Amino acid sequence: MASLLIFLPALLLALLCLRLLVNWRTLSKAPGPILAGCTDLWRAYYQYNGKLRKKLLDLHSKHGPIVRYGVRSISINDPEVINIVYGSRGGFITADSYKVIIGIQNGKEVPSLVSTADEVRHGALRRSVANAFTPTAVLDYEKWIDASIEELLDLVSKKSTFDISSIILWYNMDAAGRFSFGEPVGCLKAEGDVGGSIQLIRDRFNHWGWWGSLPQLERLIYRNPIALRQKIAPSSMAAAAASRLKLRASRSSNDLAHPDLLQKFLDASKDSPQVLDTSGIIGMLMSTISGAGDTSATTMTAAIFYLLKHPHSLKKLEEELSQADLPEIPTVSQISKLPYLNAVIRETMRVFPTPTAPMERLVPQGGVTIAGMFFPMGTSVGCMPSAVHQRVDVFGEDVNTFRPERWLISDREQLRCMEATHMGFSRGRRVCLGQNIAVLQMKKSLSALLMKFKLSLADPNASLKADFSSAVAWLGPLYVISQVKQQ
Ligand code: HEM
Known part of the structure; x- marks a missing residue:
């Protein structure tokens, strides 16, 4: 009996060690921490503690373009790879980490546009709503955005x-x-926050960040038949989207002051009822609700922070806005061609992209050779925007400096190369669908704020405090002093 008590744990330990060794051997040629190759608990631990992003940046500086950070997970910061992995011809599909954000409605899984792994369905869904996101279509939302900018200016004018x-x-x-x-x-x-809306979005992105490294365990805990019935998985976002849809069914589109996205989805569903059925619309709403809040907010606040830290850049932007002689809330056509404003947004998204980890894709059948290394089918490969944006050979020696001027050079080839390496909105088939809305909104509100107020940091030594544990970086408080400018 005593020998059994010693033998059994020893056997289990030996089996565990063997399993870890087998895990490590799968991609042992790829550089990275040994523990990361043995178990995905390594990456889960770093992501949960908000340290994976920094760790991967350090590992790329040490090892170069390929870094292993999980049993079958590879981070790549080689710009040449972007088109292969994210382009439409490569056959790479989203990795299992995306499955943890599939919403649950009435005990059933409802994939959003982002979380659907089925590329055919994804393509059909995307095509069915594409008309709601074109540069021309987004002009329909300008009046909605103006109403919010008016409220924003009003609130800031009451603060010091x-x-x-x-x-x-x-x-x-x-x-x-x-x-x-x-x-x-x-x-x-x-x-x-009203009605827990901000928290709802954060819960979804937190769940993605915290569980994306361990999708099988997430499925076991949150998606077993009992859990599905008890709605403990990220179901509230699907419920919120469904309730908006139900509310709209009781209203006429004539009640709307201007067209909105939901109306455009409903119109599109008439043309593609099979693709954009009720769960398709709920999935689209889930992606837009969560895509539109914190991502744009983080980018806008980061832009303000960098401008306040770089008075020379702030001055240049203020001069550009003043020379354009704009009204209090400028129109899209008035600001769309302002080069410095454009460069500030691009540079902010380069220095502070919102995704906190590589956007993972699975290597298709036949495997792939990347940067001279072969990866078999099923390996998860991905680029983390902040790592790609650190490439000195693309962006220059001062990659860590906020310098909008780098986007205002006359060397077309260099510019093309930087554009092709910019991953702030991701790339390829799953590039951010709302990027035209996001850019329009950021340009308009940033200009309106900077024209009306003189802003400065309450603490000149302040840094940008961010939580990187979620799938999207959240910013902590940033205190500023504001004064209404003399006209
Ligand atoms: C500065 C603001 C924004 C940033 C930085 C941003 C960034 C991103 C990124 C990186 C992705 C790819 C995610 C992945 O594949 O893992 C994405 C996808 C997406 N974004 Fe955005 N986004 C922003 C604003 C918006 C807005 C305003 C909307 C909606 C109005 C939106 C809607 C979407 C949708 C629907 C997708 C999924 C596209 C697909 O899977 O085909 N985003 N976004």
Whole structure:
């Protein structure tokens, strides 16, 4: 009996060691921490603690373009690879890490546009709603955005020292509510989260960040038959989207002051009823609600932070805006061609992209050779934007410096190369569908704020505090002092 008590644990330990060794051997030629190759608990631990992004940046500086960070997970920061992995011809599909954000509605899984792994369905869904996101279509949402900018300016004019990070988030939530469902969430008015909407989005992205490394375990815990019935998985987002849809069914589209995204989805569903059925519309709403809040807010606040830290850049932008002689809330056509404003947004997204980990794709049948290394089918490969944006050979020796001027050079070849390496909105088949709306919204509100107020950091030594544990970086408070400018 005593010998059994010793033998059994020893056997289990030996089996565990063997398993870890087998795991490690799968991609042992790829450089990276040994433990990361043995178990995915390594990456889960770093992501949960918000340290994976920094760790991968360090590992890329040490090992070069290929870094192993999981049993079958490879981070690549080689720009040549972007088109292969994310382009439409490669046959790479989203990795299992995306499955943890599939919503649950009435005990059934409802994949959103982002979380659907079925490339055929994804392509059909995307095509069916593409008309709602073209540069021309997004002009329909301009009036919705203007209404939120008006409220934003009004609230800031009542403040002297305040946390701009929160105010910008409330503004983005209200603007997203307006252009998605025709009404603001009400965050600016309440000066806080309303109905837990911000928390709902964060819960979904947190769940993605925390569980994306362990999708099988997530499935076991959150998607077993009992859990599905008890709705403990990220079901609330699907429920919120479904309730918006139900609400709209009781209203006429004539009640809307301007067209919104939901109306466009409903119109599109008449043309493609099979693709854009009720769960298709719910899936689209889930992707747009969560895509539109924190991502734009983080980017806008980061832009303000970098401008305040770089007075020379702020001055240049203020001069450009002043020379353009704009109204209090400029129109898209008035600001779309302002080169410095454009460069500020691009550079902010280069220095501070919102995704916190590689956007993972699975190597298709036959495997692939990347940067001279062969990866078999099923390996998860992906680029983390912040790692790709650190390439000195593309962006120059000063990659870590915020310098919008790098986007204003006359060397077309260099510019083309930088554009092709910019992954702030991802790339290829699954590139951000809302990027035209996001850019329009950021350009308009940033210009309106900087024209009306003189902003400065309350603490000149302040840094940008961010939580990188979620799938999208959240910003902490950023206190600024504001004064209304003399006209
Ligand atoms: C600065 C703001 C934004 C940033 C940085 C951003 C970034 C991204 C990124 C990186 C992805 C790819 C995610 C992945 O594959 O893992 C994405 C996808 C997406 N974004 Fe955005 N986004 C922004 C604003 C918006 C807005 C305003 C909307 C909606 C109005 C939106 C809707 C979407 C949708 C629907 C997808 C899924 C596309 C697909 O899978 O085909 N985003 N976004």
